[in-house]
Amino acid sequence: MSFPLLTATAALPALGAIATAAVPAARRTAAKWLALLVSLATLVLAVVVLVRFEPGGDRYQLTESHAWIADFGVRYELGVDGIGVALIALTALLIPFVILAGWHDADPLETRSSRWRPTQGFFALILAVEAMVILSFEATDVFLFYIFFEAMLIPMYFLIGGFGDRAHAGTDEKAAAQRSYAAVKFLLYNLVGGLIMLAAVIGLYVVAGNFSLQEIAEARANGTLDMATNTERWLFLGFFFAFAVKAPLWPLHTWLPNAMGEATAPVAVLITAVVDKVGTFAMLRFCLQLFPEASKWATPVILVLALISIVYGALLAVGQRDIKRLVAYASISHFGFIIMGIFAMTSQGQSGATLYMVNHGISTAALMLVAGFLISRRGSRLIADYGGVQKVAPVLAGTFLIGSLATLSLPGLAPFVSEFLVLVGTFTRYPVIGIIATFGIVLAALYTLVLYQRTMTGPVKPEVSAMPDLRVRELVVVTPLIALLIFLGVFPKPLTDIVNPAVEHTMSDVQKQDPKPEVEAAK
């Protein structure tokens, strides 16, 4: 029994959350530093996981398994495959930046009493989210996964509903109302999804007799456990619905713009870059692995929905007046790409989707955090309130531009690799869908460049004329992200090496081969 590395990776932020919450009201700054240090330590642990993980080795590594609820065969089972490792690394990487970016977002208003401790709460909640997300990436027991999948909602709910933009912090009644609306919407959508999934989880238990992902998957693979076609399909739908809400897939997406629009930028990053990834990740790990036949059965519909998400999200992004909502709809479009790649059932598509999860996390984080800095300066989320920022704050504008370019997946930046892989992977099996999806890249260029043009270029508006450029803290947040974007865009090999084996496993789960190119087929 070696050192439980995975448990430690998740336990550290969990304990950190408790410690941070316990910091007395007066020692606000201490709480911030504590949270930051904990998240950095978690990052170190994640790196250790990354190093200890052997791409060529078993499918699930660093496994841990303890009996938990013996009566129902629920076990505390952890294990990571390449995809899980990549996403854990992403999460652990982003959280410190989120914390740094939100450094002042939760400073208490002077109006409140001195015993009021929002700062501690804010950072504790972020760490709690990190812990749960990491655990849900690690859990190989369906029930265990379900628990964290749901528990994640609680801290997220408070983060969305409790902390607004400095622009209209709590004082503004209307903003507060919208915020609570967004938070409740987020909670309800995901709860409904989760409950349906719970039913499916129980159904799975009834059918399979235990919750262990590996055992069930093996049983499915070697035919000892065969489900009736309809049972499998129903269970699949139950799982998929929850993940599609989380992901979010059209038409279950409407909670995302509200949530991202109302939450502070760091929390928005937390939502779209970290929490939503659990949905797509779970599609890849649970849907495909547990219900391969049903997955194949549902593929056409899902692909069409994903396609709609891509185009529809992009078009709506063009139509937005609110910077954060625009990014949100852009994310919806990108999640469409991810889901499309997963269900294209080609190794290019799935590798692309996995890379896309990571790259989208980084690029959206970069764009959204810079947008957050912008908003915090001007105190408004409306695009129309900006103009000519590039003149007064060139560095801010430059980073914003790079973020935008990453969002429109310019070659040389990380998202391009993944997007192109997804497109190619889809195209080889479903040419029409692939071609239509390609329109997404034009629309992406449209909304990002329109956003940049309206906010950054043109004559300098008087309101922004005194806008300060990025401060050191903000540079510390943005620079590494951009560096990472460029590095992964030019040299994604380290990532693909980790991901590829896992993808091959998944492909073998669904018993799909890549379509052979015709020339070779002819030979």
Place this chain on the structure above:
Amino acid sequence: MTDLAAYTTSAGEAFQFWVLGTIAVIGALCTVFMKKAVHSALCLAGTMIILAVFYLANGAYFLGIVQVVVYTGAIMMLFLFVVMLVGVTAADSLKETIKGQRWLALLCGLGFGILLCAGIGNASLNEFNGLGQANAGGNVEGLAALIFTKYVFAFELTGALLITAAVGAMVLTHRERTERAKTQRELAEERVREGKQLPPLPAPGVYARHNAVDIAGLLPDGTASELTVIKTLRERGQIRDVSDEAINDLKALEQRAEERLGREEEATK
């Protein structure tokens, strides 16, 4: 023969049951449907006494006595006291205020009763052995033996319950003075501020020939003033209006004068 006796009771008891039972039911109905609380209380008392008789008939001598003493003697008296304290209120009227409540209630009652009877009907109550040997050593002794052995804990608990109830009753009824009593002056000022009825209420009773409490004082125009009599009497409709007494007296006077004049006419003739 014996087992037949085991299944039936003596004719006398049957007679008693049918007569008193009827009365008991009537009493119960009266309890429910009498307008005034006092009457309900009395009817209930009657029903209880009859029940006491039934207890005795069923060989529960101790309970019968207790029923008379505790219930009819103590509890019902308590009820009467409270009725006296509260007096007559608008709540007394049998008019229903909640829509459909009465019909619902009657329906439920009817259905409930029928179901209950049905339940008793198809319950297998065939075994019937009187309290012969149970009461052999005396009913009270039997009870005592059981209470102090088998049911001693329940007994202790009920004791505790009684004490608690007593304390609770005291707590509830004892009015805690939160603010200091208003002085005469403050009361006066309050009255002036409210502006209604500055002087003290008018006294009841013109002419001291009656028990003046229940006679409204007359206003200058001869009509009775509501203010002069207490609310409870008014609601009970026990106020006597004497506003026409003066007229009656006048009539009597004239009559007598006529009689006298008439007699004098006869004398002069």
Place this chain on the structure above:
Amino acid sequence: MNPVNYLYLAALLFTIGATGVLIRRNAIVVFMCVELMLNACNLALVAFSRMHGNLDGQIIAFFTMVVAAAEVVVGLAIIVSLFRSRHSASVDDASLMKL
């Protein structure tokens, strides 16, 4: 006569009491009806004890009485304080349970 009739009588009284509870508004009368119901139960218990030929039924009836006594004390106290506070003994006036 079959002593089961006692049970029928008890049932009848109980039902009457219950109905009374439902249709009367004067708290005191409602209370009386409750007493009536309790007495009906006692009658049934006594009858049962006679049928089974042991005194347990009577014991229970006895306890019922004690409890009833306690309940009456507290209940009446409540009614009195209620009357003091809102000058009425109508159970409908205490309708604050409404949303």
Place this chain on the structure above:
Amino acid sequence: MENLIALLVAAPLLGAAVLLCGGRRLDAVGHWIGTVLAAASFVIGAILFADMLGKGAEEREMTQHLFSWVPVEGFQADVAFQLDQLSMTFVLLISGVGSLIHVYSIGYMEHDERRRRFFGYLNLFLAAMLLLVLADNYLLLYVGWEGVGLASYLLIGFWQHKPSAATAAKKAFLVNRVGDMGLSIAIMLMFAWFGTFAFGPVLEATGETSEGKLTAIGLMLLLAACGKSAQVPLQSWLGDAMEGPTPVSALIHAATMVTAGVYLIVRSGAIFNGAPDAQLAVTVVGAVTLLFGAIVGCAKDDIKKALAGSTMSQIGYMILAAGLGPIGYVFAIMHLVTHGFFKAGLFLGAGSVMHGMNDEVDMRKYGGLRKYMPVTFVTFGLGYLAIIGFPGLSGFFSKDKIIEAAFAKGGTEGWILGGVALLGAAITAYYMTRVMLMTFFGEERWRHAPTPSPAEPSVEPAAETHGEHAEPHPHESPSSMTIPMIVLAFGSVFAGAFFGIGDRFIHWLEPVTDHAHGHPPVSALTVTLSTVAVMVIGVGVAYAQYGRRPVPVAAPRGSLLTRAARRDLLQDDFNHVVLVRGGEHLTRSLVYVDHTLVDGVVNGTAASMGGLSGRLRRLQNGFARSYAVSMFGGAAVLIAATLLMRAV
């Protein structure tokens, strides 16, 4: 030797990185860094060129494999370079002209406080462009393809505080993106059908692929070429792109980037050879654009826009040639190179004129400038002679060959294309003469005309010192600007002859693009003579209109065609009405739908739930007695239930 290839790209890339990340402390030396690194790239190119010349024609191709870019199951994308004669031609052109324009910009952007960034962008462009021409597979080419798009976006919008510039930049990028879509679809098709997108395998595999597939790929590539090379129907961005600083227009929108489409088609020659329909489409696009650009060029009064129109039309020539297949490829590239020289020269001349005229771009406010800026006049004039194909100058050789090849296409289409090419030559002569006359000859219309607010913001001291509305004082530009112009003029005079005589260029490129001699229905001499003839006609007409008569300062209303041409033949208006407006309406309605329909369904369910509970709430009337009734009823029901259970 091979290892040097990467340096070609690395040098300017390094420059871009240093200049863009360096911050203000580099402002003083930034432009020198940029220029030196660009020149370094040219030097490396020259070394490689010399090395290449030292080898036999067949083993001149060299490759360099840097690293595996996206290693995914069954998907091999490598960062690898391939330097053959074709790439080499481009490398020299790009780095050479690029370096010259760097030098020119040192003077031109002297007083712009963001000059460092400008040079950073220029270097970025060079790196991307070199990557484009050096890539050995289509995906890497795509990277360069979009990279140059980004650079041109940044440079067109360099004066971002001008809304027009920002809009033009965005427009350019978007239109290019449409083209990029074509390229990416083409790559996907290649991957789906050939399982690879490296030049070598793909071009070999064309042999055993059906014509239909090749046509599909070809059309997609053509779409890409249209976007990048501003061919109809995706040409609309080029005119607006003139919002950028003039050196940018010279480098990106005349000499190099806009020719990337030609490179793509020539590079994919094998595919087009296998797909005649695609080839026809290419030629048609080329021919149409050729006329389109020329007509637009005739109507514009903005000197840069006029030159932009001519660029369009000249690239039309190249595309036309490239569409002709083996008989045209070489001439397409040849014209591309010569055009690189003289068009860059012309633009730099225009820039120099504007430099002296307070950034006035309206040719109607020029006139008689030859004695104020002699060097500009001479260099511009040589470029002018070159572009109209004056015998002996470079344009003559390249354009004439293209016209021949067009006739050589054979059949009616050959005649049509040839005719169009000839007509184009005439119009070219016309509008270039017009530009020449309006700018350097005639009376000095700028004397009394107060300059309106300049199209470009004043970055020169001239404008800053004696304000916007003062009368301009034409003066010759500093040597840093004139020297590049002289060099380019030299190129535009002799390049053609150097290439054309003895078919040097053909032999040089043949191994890559396999040249076939076209046989025009009429003798080559006839074609040449007719070309010269139409050129003379064009010049004559222009002289009659603008040389003899004085040019009105205010533009006359002009014929319907003229007005349409001024508005880019209404193509923009079409885009605006159909695409922009339509798109706006679409998005707006979608936003509405999303809010009411998709969101409404959910909120509706919630609302109905609320209503239901509200109705249920009525039952809670708060009367203890009604609660008691329900309890009582419940008890009754329970009893009934138990009885029933006992019964059954």
